[in-house]
Amino acid sequence: MIEPDGRLAQLERAARALEIDAASRAAALERVAAHAEAYLARLERGAVLGAAGADDGWRGGLEFDEQPSPIDDCLELLGRHVEPSGLHIGSGRFFAYIPSGGLYYSALGDFLAAVNNRYTGVGSAAPGAARLEGRLIEWLAGVFGYPEGADGDLTSGGSVSNLSAAVVAREAAGISSREVERTVVYLTAQSHHTFVKALRIAGLSECVVRRVPMDSGYRMQAEALEHSIRADRAAGLNPWLVLATAGTTDTGAVDPLPAIADIAAAERVWMHVDAAYGGAFMLCPEGRERLAGIERSDSLIFNPHKGLFLPGGSSVVLVRDRDHLRQAFRLRGAYMQDDKEQERSACDRSPELTRPFRGLRLWLPLKLFGLAPFRAALAEKLELAHHFHARLSREPGFEVGAPPDLSVVTFRYRPERGDADEFNRRLNEAIRADGQILLSSTTLDGRFVLRLAVLGYNTHFEEVELALEVIRELAARLADR
Numbered sequence: 236m237i238e239p240d241g242r243l244a245q246l247e248r249a250a251r252a253l254e255i256d257a258a259s260r261a262a263a264l265e266r267v268a269a270h271a272e273a274y275l276a277r278l279e280r281g282a283v284l285g286a287a288g289a290d291d292g293w294r295g296g297l298e299f300d301e302q303p304s305p306i307d308d309c310l311e312l313l314g315r316h317v318e319p320s321g322l323h324i325g326s327g328r329f330f331a332y333i334p335s336g337g338l339y340y341s342a343l344g345d346f347l348a349a350v351n352n353r354y355t356g357v358g359s360a361a362p363g364a365a366r367l368e369g370r371l372i373e374w375l376a377g378v379f380g381y382p383e384g385a386d387g388d389l390t391s392g393g394s395v396s397n398l399s400a401a402v403v404a405r406e407a408a409g410i411s412s413r414e415v416e417r418t419v420v421y422l423t424a425q426s427h428h429t430f431v432k433a434l435r436i437a438g439l440s441e442c443v444v445r446r447v448p449m450d451s452g453y454r455m456q457a458e459a460l461e462h463s464i465r466a467d468r469a470a471g472l473n474p475w476l477v478l479a480t481a482g483t484t485d486t487g488a489v490d491p492l493p494a495i496a497d498i499a500a501a502e503r504v505w506m507h508v509d510a511a512y513g514g515a516f517m518l519c520p521e522g523r524e525r526l527a528g529i530e531r532s533d534s535l536i537f538n539p540h541k542g543l544f545l546p547g548g549s550s551v552v553l554v555r556d557r558d559h560l561r562q563a564f565r566l567r568g569a570y571m572q573d574d575k576e577q578e579r580s581a582c583d584r585s586p587e588l589t590r591p592f593r594g595l596r597l598w599l600p601l602k603l604f605g606l607a608p609f610r611a612a613l614a615e616k617l618e619l620a621h622h623f624h625a626r627l628s629r630e631p632g633f634e635v636g637a638p639p640d641l642s643v644v645t646f647r648y649r650p651e652r653g654d655a656d657e658f659n660r661r662l663n664e665a666i667r668a669d670g671q672i673l674l675s676s677t678t679l680d681g682r683f684v685l686r687l688a689v690l691g692y693n694t695h696f697e698e699v700e701l702a703l704e705v706i707r708e709l710a711a712r713l714a715d716r
């Protein structure tokens with residue numbers, strides 16, 4: 236065998252540093268696992284909100300050196316400068332925005348996916364992975380009651396899922412750029428902004444956006460939708476898509492899906508359901524009842540990184556008719572001709588080509604835990620939100636709305652004197668400063684309200700009781716001043 240010499244030999248010696256041996260891998264993994272354990276221990280006890288600290292550039296820790304740094308130094312930099320600050324959304328005492336879990340087995344799925352590094356854009360490149368993901372999509376489509384012939388894509392988040400759905404619906408309706416100004420979208424003031432952003436990215440920002448009126452529970456008024464569609468059609472416009480939400484981010488409200496489905500079918504309008512937050516509740520009977528009608532939509536999105544407690548990076552878009560999905564996204568380069576297309580290819584259903592083996596972070600926890608604990612946890616979250624709602628309704632001074640559709644409760648304190656908005660803003664700040672729990676706020680009908688969202692896999696009765704106690708005590712203290 237001939238050996239490289241001179242420059243090539245030198246380069247090879249230096250480059251081979253990237254190929255670590257089994258002992259080095261085991262040692263690094265052991266250090267990383269220990270570090271992760273320390274974070275999880277702090278997460279259980281520590282404050283839900285960490286201070287940002289000073290941006291001191293980590294005294295050089297951020298810079299790269301030509302020489303290797305010891306792993307313990309790197310982990311110590313992360314532990315000191317990266318991990319403590321900001322929201323600890325994996326805490327069981329996190330009730331702000333929409334909680335997003337962080338099931339440990341999902342992290343292990345990511346680890347395996349990255350180590351195996353299979354090419355999951357094209358099915359023939361990793362047939363096993365393609366089948367696993369295809370089966371996951373089928374299972375999810377079944378959970379939502381979609382018929383055979385439905386298809387979908389595992390995406391990185393709800394924003395991308397909404398974008399895919401907007402593009403699929405645009406292509407299915409064959410909307411050309413000349414027709415955009417006549418094209419009408421129906422949604423409500425509570426629809427998620429990422430769908431409006433999706434319209435912009437999809438070249439549809441000039442379409443007509445109708446904000447359909449809502450009932451007192453922030454749900455779309457179906458009659459008003461029907462009225463609006465008919466008036467638009469009579470005026471020569473092209474009613475194209477209605478966006479229904481199954482669990483709004485602000486209040487967890489579920490739009491009247493059966494009535495919207497009736498109207499969409501009669502008026503031949505595409506029905507898209509944003510179930511990014513609420514979709515997971517399909518796994519328990521109580522939730523299925525509340526989301527009835529979702530199975531009649533043309534497309535929907537759902538975020539496992541919310542309701543299935545996965546760490547950030549997992550959403551799914553489902554489309555009732557697989558042809559529409561492929562019509563929107565199938566386009567191939569000449570160099571891909573070796574693929575005989577006997578396997579399901581994600582690239583034909585997605586804006587992406589190369590992508591991570593995203594299915595594994597969802598598949599592994601579902602297998603290792605089984606479905607039963609997920610179903611129980613989701614029913615539990617619905618009950619906990621009702622418990623919180625009922626308890627706070629009986630507390631003097633608090634103003635609580637109707638019982639929650641899902642697991643978000645909005646409320647505010649009504650002080651005897653002074654401005655209520657200002658009081659609740661201060662209450663929110665006091666809760667953040669206290670750090671035991673975290674809520675977030677929103678504006679409803681021009682009023683500042685607090686919201687408690689229950690969706691942590693590690694959020695149980697004890698954490699909700701703690702939230703009640705903190706809220707009650709801090710409100711009393713502020714009211715006494």
Ligand SMILES: *Cc1c(COP(=O)(O)O)cnc(C)c1O
Pocket residue numbers: 333391392393394395427429480482483484509510511512538550
């Ligand atoms: C979270 C959410 C989104 C956006 O999802 P990302 O994963 O954050 O991009 C869209 N719609 C609703 C209703 C949501 O709750």
